Each structure stands twice: as C-alpha cells, then as structure tokens.
Amino acid sequence: DAKTTQPPSMDCAEGRAANLPCNHSTISGNEYVYWYRQIHSQGPQYIIHGLKNNETNEMASLIITEDRKSSTLILPHATLRDTAVYYCIVRTLQTGTASKLTFGTGTRLQVTL
Amino acid sequence: GAVVSQHPSWVICKSGTSVKIECRSLDFQATTMFWYRQFPKQSLMLMATSNEGSKATYEQGVEKDKFLINHASLTLSTLTVTSAHPEDSSFYICSAPRGDITQYFGPGTRLTVL
Numbered sequence: 001d002a003k004t005t006q007p008p009s010m011d012c013a014e015g016r017a018a019n020l021p022c023n024h025s026t027i028s029g030n031e032y033v034y035w036y037r038q039i040h041s042q043g044p045q046y047i048i049h050g051l052k053n054n055e056t057n058e059m060a061s062l063i064i065t066e067d068r069k070s071s072t073l074i075l076p077h078a079t080l081r082d083t084a085v086y087y088c089i090v091r092t093l094q095t096g097t098a099s100k101l102t103f104g105t106g107t108r109l110q111v112t113l
Numbered sequence: 114g115a116v117v118s119q120h121p122s123w124v125i126c127k128s129g130t131s132v133k134i135e136c137r138s139l140d141f142q143a144t145t146m147f148w149y150r151q152f153p154k155q156s157l158m159l160m161a162t163s164n165e166g167s168k169a170t171y172e173q174g175v176e177k178d179k180f181l182i183n184h185a186s187l188t189l190s191t192l193t194v195t196s197a198h199p200e201d202s203s204f205y206i207c208s209a210p211r212g213d214i215t216q217y218f219g220p221g222t223r224l225t226v227l
Binding site for chain 1: 117119147149156157158159162204206208210214215216217218219220221223
C-alpha cells in the first residue's frame with residue numbers, strides 16, 4: 001500500500017472548518033484513500049473513504065485532487081469532541097479479501113474554544 | 114452503537130502471569146480479525162491477523178508463542194499474552210472487517226504489567 005504523509009499537528013477553533021491534508025504521491029490506480037480518527041484512549045473510528053471522486057457523509061467531506069496524489073479531509077464545523085488523531089490510509093480493495101490497515105503517525109487535531 | 118467489543122477494557126497483572134483479551138463482533142460475522150498494539154504517543158502497530166478456523170498470521174517481529182491468538186467462532190477472537198512482562202504493557206486493539214469496505218475497531222484493552 002502507498003505511503004502517506006500528514007502534518008503532525010493542527011489547531012482549529014471550534015465552529016470553524018478543519019481541513020486536514022494528506023499527501024499520497026505514490027498512490028496507484030486501484031488504491032482507495034481512507035480516513036480514520038482516534039480519540040484519546042479509544043479505538044479508531046472510520047470516517048470516510050474515496051477513490052477519485054469527492055465524497056461527503058454525515059461526519060466529513062473528502063476532497064481528492066485530480067491527480068490523486070493528495071487529499072483533504074474537511075470537518076465543516078469542528079467541535080471540541082473532534083479533538084483526535086486523524087489517520088489517512090491508502091489501501092487496495094480486493095473483493096472477498098479482508099485487507100489489513102497500516103497506520104502512519106497521523107495528524108493530531110486540537111479543537112479550541 | 115458499538116459493533117466490536119473488547120473485554121476487559123483494562124487489566125493489571127503481575128509479571129509472569131497470562132492475560133486473555135476477547136474481541137467480539139456484535140452483529141456481524143468476521144472470518145478475519147486484526148490485533149494491534151499501541152504504545153503511548155505512538156501509532157497502531159499490527160501484530161497479527163486472526164483467521165477463523167485456521168492459524169493466525171503474525172507480523173514480523175511478533176512472537177507467536179508469546180501472543181497466542183484463537184479465532185474459535187465467527188464472532189470471537191482471543192489474544193492471550195503469555196508470561197507477561199512490564200514491556201508488554203500497552204493498549205491492545207482489535208478490528209473486524211465488515212464487508213470489503215469498512216473495518217470496525219474495538220474500544221481497546223489497556224494492559225498494565227507490574
């Protein structure tokens with residue numbers, strides 16, 4: 001699976017949008033971009049994933065550049081409960097196969113009042 | 114609600130004893146589950162892949178005789194840390210894939226070995 005690069009930390013004011021970047025310049029055509037987050041002392045939580053189109057769900061939006069070498073996770077209105085480590089993971093999906101996730105160091109997002 | 118549970122959520126044991134951690138998928142079946150370990154201020158490191166009805170697959174550097182994995186049913190995998198030592202103190206997390214798309218993680222088990 002392709003390697004990802006994320007800034008180690010970011011701050012965001014509560015109520016503002018949090019934009020978390022991820023670089024995956026070596027991504028291949030059949031690899032998806034996944035985002036998970038881990039709140040302190042809890043297991044990771046799935047947020048969103050995408051292949052090449054932008055995606056949106058109730059938690060966040062995922063913007064993938066046209067060349068797919070980078071992406072941005074957007075939390076439209078960050079709250080204190082969004083303070084967590086956010087992991088960007090690139091993986092291949094194979095039908096019928098459960099593939100493991102490789103976690104990098106992630107971005108520690110601190111949402112402040 | 115939670116779809117993967119772990120038990121216990123925390124455990125303290127004496128050095129040399131064995132500790133068993135359970136991972137259950139609550140409303141779906143999982144032929145494969147994954148076990149991760151996380152040290153303070155570090156990322157999750159995959160330890161092993163648990164396969165229902167067959168032997169687990171261990172990542173390089175993980176001692177299979179020390180970290181025993183049993184995937185006895187389609188909803189339960191157990192990790193036993195044998196002869197635990199203080200350096201085994203860590204946060205252990207399991208995950209279970211649901212379909213091809215998403216993996217659900219358990220809440221984690223914090224092990225402290227005195």
